[in-house]
Amino acid sequence: MDPVAAKYIGAGIAAIGMAGAAMGVGNIFGSFLSGALRNPSAAQSQFSNLIFGFAVTEALGIFSFLIALLLLFAV
Amino acid sequence: MADPNKVDPIHQFQITKIVPFGDGGFAFTNSALFMVLAVGLILAFLILSTGRRAIVPTRAQLMSEMLYEFVANMVRSSAGTAGMKFFPFVFSLFMFVLVANLFGMIPFFFTVTSHIIITFALAALVFAVVIIYGFWKNGLKFLKLFVPSGIPMYILPLVVLIEFVSFLSRPISLSVRLFANILAGHITLKVFAGFIVTLGSLGFLGWLGALLPLTMTVAITALELLVAALQAYVFAVLTSMYINDAIHPSH
Numbered sequence: 535m536d537p538v539a540a541k542y543i544g545a546g547i548a549a550i551g552m553a554g555a556a557m558g559v560g561n562i563f564g565s566f567l568s569g570a571l572r573n574p575s576a577a578q579s580q581f582s583n584l585i586f587g588f589a590v591t592e593a594l595g596i597f598s599f600l601i602a603l604l605l606l607f608a609v
Numbered sequence: 610m611a612d613p614n615k616v617d618p619i620h621q622f623q624i625t626k627i628v629p630f631g632d633g634g635f636a637f638t639n640s641a642l643f644m645v646l647a648v649g650l651i652l653a654f655l656i657l658s659t660g661r662r663a664i665v666p667t668r669a670q671l672m673s674e675m676l677y678e679f680v681a682n683m684v685r686s687s688a689g690t691a692g693m694k695f696f697p698f699v700f701s702l703f704m705f706v707l708v709a710n711l712f713g714m715i716p717f718f719f720t721v722t723s724h725i726i727i728t729f730a731l732a733a734l735v736f737a738v739v740i741i742y743g744f745w746k747n748g749l750k751f752l753k754l755f756v757p758s759g760i761p762m763y764i765l766p767l768v769v770l771i772e773f774v775s776f777l778s779r780p781i782s783l784s785v786r787l788f789a790n791i792l793a794g795h796i797t798l799k800v801f802a803g804f805i806v807t808l809g810s811l812g813f814l815g816w817l818g819a820l821l822p823l824t825m826t827v828a829i830t831a832l833e834l835l836v837a838a839l840q841a842y843v844f845a846v847l848t849s850m851y852i853n854d855a856i857h858p859s860h
Contacts, residue, residue, distance in 0.1 A: 588839075589840065603797075
């Protein structure tokens, strides 16, 4: 196979990993909203946990995105 | 790059030597320059803002007091009062990462935290502090960290193995998370900014189309400002959680 084509295909495959992070981030905010609407008074105290969970989950998507970008531009 | 129209988003991470020392490859680089700038800015801000110590604080004093309170609450809630011993450590890490990340958002500034060696050095420092303090304070009881209580005997070896591997992977995940977020964010920003140039060279219709990536670039800049602060926060929170493990090793 042409190495350049293989590089682009690899970048595309690596980008699929972001779908998992998308589901995770959606799950975090969805769960937070459903919990917050049940008990709005406790929502504010959990905001830092929300942001923390978001950052940790989002990082995994960023990893695959990084691999895709590095394949495109750095390899 | 030979082709001037080709977008090269990696170029911004190049390290250049400013003042070389001898022939050994050592040099004062742009990375070192911006680290010194970051530390200088933090020091100047904290010293100047808290120098007068007024009872009714000025805006700058209020800002540094809020930063102090923010990190102090974070350390206290995750590592307990015993963890406040490490407050200066966590505060320095938080401020350095925060200012280095925010520096990266200024055009033409070098982003220190976009290099794995910088973030890994910080994470290795955290890891070394946790291990040395853990053994110094608890002795061999520190190894209880790997043995959760209430686990049936037949599954225990597997759990210990998993805990051990997850402990070893901490410095890697801690450093890669920060570095990858910053690197990917900056590359995305450059790629979208490159779309504006490419579309703009097509003429009038291209200029109209370039509005789209321009809007995207503004939105991503806002997101990256959020990520810069967030990753500094996450780095500091995880550091205080790991320090908590060193102080209270039993689960």
